[in-house]
Amino acid sequence: MNVIGAVKAYITKMVEESEPGMKILVMDKETTSVVSMVFSQSEIQQKEVFLLERIDLGSKNFNSGLRYLKCLVFLRPTQQNIDLLSKELRNPRYGAYYIYFSNIVAKADVKVLAENDEQEVVKEVRELYMDYLAVNPHLFSLGLPTCMSNWKSYSLQRTVQGLIAVLLSLKKCPIIRFQKRSRECHELAQRVEELVNKESTLFAFSQSNQPLLLILDRRCDPVTPLLNQWTYQAMVHELLTINNNRVNLSKVKGISKDLAEVVLSAEQDPFYAKNIFLNFGEIGQNIKELMEHFQSKAKSHQKVESIADMKAFVETYPQFKKLSGNVAKHVTVVGELSSMLSEYELLDVSEVEQEITSQTDHSSHLQSVRKLLNVANNKKLRDIDAVKLVILYGLKYQSHSNNDIVGLKKLLMKRNIPEHLIASIPSVLKYSSHYTQQNDNVVDAVKITKRFFKGLNGVDNVYTQHKPVIHEILEDLLKGRIKEDVYPRLNNLSNQLNNRPQDVIVFMIGGVTYEESLTIHAFNKNYPGTNFVLGGTTIHNSKSFLEEVNDTVRIKL
Amino acid sequence: MAEWSPESQIQEGFLCPVCYKDLRSPGNLLSHFVELHSEEQDLLKSIKDLVGKAKKKILKLDENELESFKTEMSLQKIGIEYSEPQAPGQTRSMTEYFRNVRRERLDHRTSETNRLIIRLDKLLRIDGPDRKLREQELVVWLDGSTVSRCPSCTASFNITRRQHHCRLCGSIMCNSCSYFLPYEIAKTIVAPVYSDTNKANAIASKAEGDTLRLCAHCMNMLDSRNQAQMLQVNQPVICQLYMRLQKIKNDLQPSLELYDKMYNSMMSGEQTFRLQDVQSLRSSIAQQAEILDAISKRIISVPLNPEQPKAILLQNSIRRATTQYIKEYLLVLPILPSAEELYRIRQERLTRNVSTSTHPTVSAVKKIAVTTGWSPDNLSIENVIPEISDEDPLMQQIAIVRNYIKQARSANRFEEVASLEENLEFLKKAYREQQLAFKNDKVAV
Structure with a gap:
């Protein structure tokens, strides 16, 4: 199960099916992202696709067709796209059209297109199910930064389409389980199930072990x-x-112009692929090695004296150029990270964050947060970090009889932190209230004590003590301990309950994080018998997450 | 503990049982207790016991988990692997359905276009002063008396804006809504019809520059047919150049793979390929690279229709892709070792081989099967009747194989050169043995 490989295979099929010749690829906004996640423009060029065009932007120079080009059309099957494509087919600008839809398309829409193809330019119409953004081999996103506020009107439908595409592109027909406490999870599970049953011919795969689709809600883990x-x-x-x-x-x-926007793709950048999950200290070391490697190369280039040197120079120059671009990119990124670290005192902040999330010690945690928030001690602390600390404290101790959220809020106000940021504290507590109440129990305390002794043994890194909730869920799943009443199944017919699934797709409504992506990666490596893929409506960082929370809370109340 | 606490609330953590101070770790608690409450020895002992027991129990429980945690930490160090090509997932073709719908609709349109072309053909043959009249005989013109406005632009007809008729369908429009089809182009549209009837010269007398007045609908129908035809016949320069470019690229692919194979075999010290062969392959690849470069330069300098900004982009993009291709696939071929280096590599391998294998050459010869159909097994030396003449089959074979080698080398098929040369060696050896046997026979006689 590799989503990047799946999308690449589809694109390769698309490009090869149209036979050799100069090609143009026409896409919409979303499919452009789908393709650009896995292929760079120069890779696409090597596949004879020399021009790219957006169907929703390209109508300016209407008469300037190039009849000798083959046109690959890759679109989501939306009404707007069908209209635009019909218009294009009535006055075709290119010699032949190969039309690909990123998802299941209605027959009525195909009929409309056929009726508009009066000049018989269309050679192929096909569904290729790549309706999602493949981020890493085990990670996909649907690019929906906020999904709760427009859940009924748009996000639910889009999420169903995205999941159906993932399942079809990986050739999986799953058992669906979902988090019972979340209404949205239930809705999504039902809609996916309905569509799988409706399109049963598409989902007729021969599979010895039925895969599992587990649908979770972000609200179970706001931390x-x-x-x-x-x-x-x-x-x-x-x-x-x-x-x-x-x-x-x-x-x-x-910053120089070349580096104003950099691409970090594990598919095209071996250094990034190697270091993607390493912690900051190790990356620093590797960057140094990369620099030294580069410098030794650069030095060997300086002495171009003999003919042999020149020849060697010419022969290695392209690689050298590539390497230098890569070095500059990573040095800049890591340099920026490290200056932010020291400027905003993120080490101190992170230490307290980790302590709050993985240990229980109210009085000392309260003290550490107070200390950090104190204006006199800490001028450099970012507003958002200050607010996040209070949120974490609140999530942990809101039911503690002695909690001092009010006092901490006062400290925040003293720092002149904008009202809307402070307002997100109650928002997050409200957002997750339905979920956290029951989590706060004795079992938790035992786990925390265990974690504490691990710390004594010096295994843990202070800054990476926290483990996401998903870790625990998947561990239960592997041990066959996942509870039927918390994560019920939809399809009741099959009775292979005790079978440990070999393929697990975990999807989180409300977005996932790269920390969870790392957890999934570690599971894949740790349990080679089971393949995990993680997906979410989006991939959050703390800023985007707070925006989504505010959006959700505003709509729900 | 709880009812002793002054605020009578629950405290948690590593509390000292005497003063309720939270010491945050068992170590701290122990040292705190030893320092401050050492007089209460029994309590100290019980605390020590408790901590020890709890620690033991928890640690034991944890051991397995700790192990998995440790491996997990080390596994995190592994980054992301490059995604190997895989088979595409599920797809569904809608082409069949699309074609069916289209066919139903297009049958009508095709027959209409054909009717227009037959009419056009007839119109083109009309000549002479009564042309207008005869045109009306062929196509019935619409009665204009009831039409007060142009159907396509809705402007009303008057003295300055007069009614005009489409020569093909007879419908009415104003002058500005009329299209004019030059006779020259009209001729090319109906050309196939003419060649069938062989009456092409019948319209040769028509004055050049003459046009036919058509309505937008008919013009559109003829136009799309015409364009489809043109596309089949005329290929722009850029297409021809591009085809050459692709052909060279495709032809290069096997050479690149072969080079890679030869290089690796040579660097591991094998004697299969000769250095000068590899060198000549390398230089032929370099030549092709130069040709590619030259073609892509020509593509970029093809003169352009200024109405097609896309074409400029296309040319630049092809050029960029070609240079990229040359850079990434052709210029990065590993550099060959010099003759001395190669000699050293081979010596190293020889010394390695001496210790490991005893008779490598014999088995190697047996395995060879050449695409030319010649195989060493066909000649068993014992059965060959000694004969010294030009028809000696061995000598013939040797000559043939030499010829093959020459041909294969000039065609850059170095794999075959290698195996053929081994065959040649074998033949020579057989020939020598045969000669020797012959001599011995003579001596015996």
Whole structure:
């Protein structure tokens, strides 16, 4: 189960089916992202696709067709796209059209297109189910930054489509289980199940072991997206924000134009692929090695004296150029991360965050938070970090009789933190209230004590003590202990309850985090007999998560 | 403990049982107790016991988990692997359905277009002063007396805006809504019809620059047919160049794979390929790279229709892709060792082989099967009757194989050169043995 491989295979099929010739690829906004997540433009060019066009932007130069081009059309099957494509087919600008839809398309829509193809330019119409963003081999996103506020009107439908596409592209027909406490999980599970049954011919796979689709709700774990992160990918997303594999660095002081936006793709960048899950200290070491490697290469390039040197130079120059681009990119990114670390005192913040989430000690935690929030001690603390600390404290101790959320809020006001940020404290508590009440029990305390002794043995890194809730759920799942009343199943017919599934797709409504992605990766490596894929409506960092929470709470109340 | 607490609330953590101070770790608690409450020895002992027992129990419970945690930590160090190509997932073709719907609709349109073309053909043959009249005989013109406005632009007809008729369908429109089809183009549209009837010269006398007045609908029908035809006949320069470019790329692929194979075999010290062969393959790849570069330069300099901004983008993109291809696939071929280096590599392998294998050459010869159909097994030396003449089959074979080697080398088929050469060696050896046997026979006689 590899979602990147699945999307790549589809695109390769799409490009090869149209036979050799110069090609243009016409896409919409969303499918452009789908393709750009797995292939760079130069890779696509090697597949004879020389031009890219957006169907929703491209109507300006209407008469300037190139009849000798083959046109690959890759669109989501939306009404708007059908209309635009019909218009295009009435006055075709290219010689032949190969039409691909990213999901199940209505027959009526195909009929409309056929009726508009008066010049018989369409050679192929096909559904290729890549209706999701493949981020890493085990991680996908649907690109819905807020999904609760428009759940009924749009997000639910889009999420169903995304999940159906994931299942079809991986050729899985699953048993569906969902988090009972969440109404949205139940709705989603039902809709997916309905569609799977309706399109039973598509889902007729021969599978010896039925895969599992587990649908969860972000509200069961509001803590994970709030924490500062220390592994490369998660850290870049938390501090600089990764958007479709792209990181915007234009705000960095003195940045050169080439580096204003950099691409971080594990498929195209071996250094990134290797370091994606390493913690910040190790990356620093590897960056140093990368630099030294580069410098030794650069030095060997300096002495171009003999003909042999020149020849060697010419022959290795392309690789050298590539390497230098890569070095500059990672040095800039890591440099920016490290300056943010020291500027905002993130080490101190993170230590307290981790302590609150993985230990229980109200009085000392309250003290540490107070100390950090004190204006006199800490001028450099970012507003959002201050607020997040109070939120974490609140999530943990809101039912503690002695809690001092009010006092901490006063401290925040003293720091002149904007009202709307402070307002997100009650929002998050409200957002998760339905879920956390029952979590706070004796079992938790035992687990925390265990964690504490681990700490004594010096295994834990202070900054990576926290484990996301998903870790525990999956561990229960593997041990066959996952509870039927908390995570019920939809399809009652099959009775292989005790069978341990080999393929597990975990989907989280409300978004996932890169920390959870790392958890899934570790599970995949730890339990080679089971394959896990993780997906979410989006991939959150703390900033985007707080936005989603505020959005959700505003709508629900 | 709870009822002793002054606020009578529950405290948690590592509390000292005497002063309720939270010491946050068992170590701290122990040292705190030893320092401050050492007089209460029995309590100290019980605390020590308690802590020890609890620690033992928890640690034991934890041991397994700790192990898995440790491996987990080390496994995290593994990054993401490159996604290997895999088979595409489920797909569903709608092409069949699409074609069926389209066919139903297009049958009508095709017959209409054909009718227009037959009419056009007839119109083109009309010549002479009564042309207008005869045109009306062929196509009945619509009666204009009841039409007061142009059907396509709705402007009313008057003295300055007069009614006009489409020569193909007879419908009415104003002058600005008329399209004019030059006779020259009209001729090309109906050309197939003419060649059938062989009356092409019948319209040769028509004055050039003459046009036919058509309505938008008929013009559109003829136009799309015409374009489809043009596409089949005319290929722009860029297409021809591009086809050449792709052909070279496709032809290069096996050479690249072969080079890779030859290089690896040579660097591991095998004698299968000769250095100069590999060198000549390398230089032929370099030549192709130059040709690719030259073609892509020509593509970028093809003169453009200014109405097609897309074409400029296309040309640039092809050029970029080609240079990228050359850089990534052709310029990165590993550099060959010099003759001395190669000699050293081979010596190293020889010394390695001496210790490991005893008779490597014999078995190697047996395995060879050449695409030319010649195989060493066909010649068993014992059965060959000694004969010295030009028809000696061995000598013939040797000559043939030499010829093959020459051919294979000029065609850059170095794998075959290698196996053929081994065959040649074998033949030579057989020939020598045969000669020797012959001599011995003579001596015996």
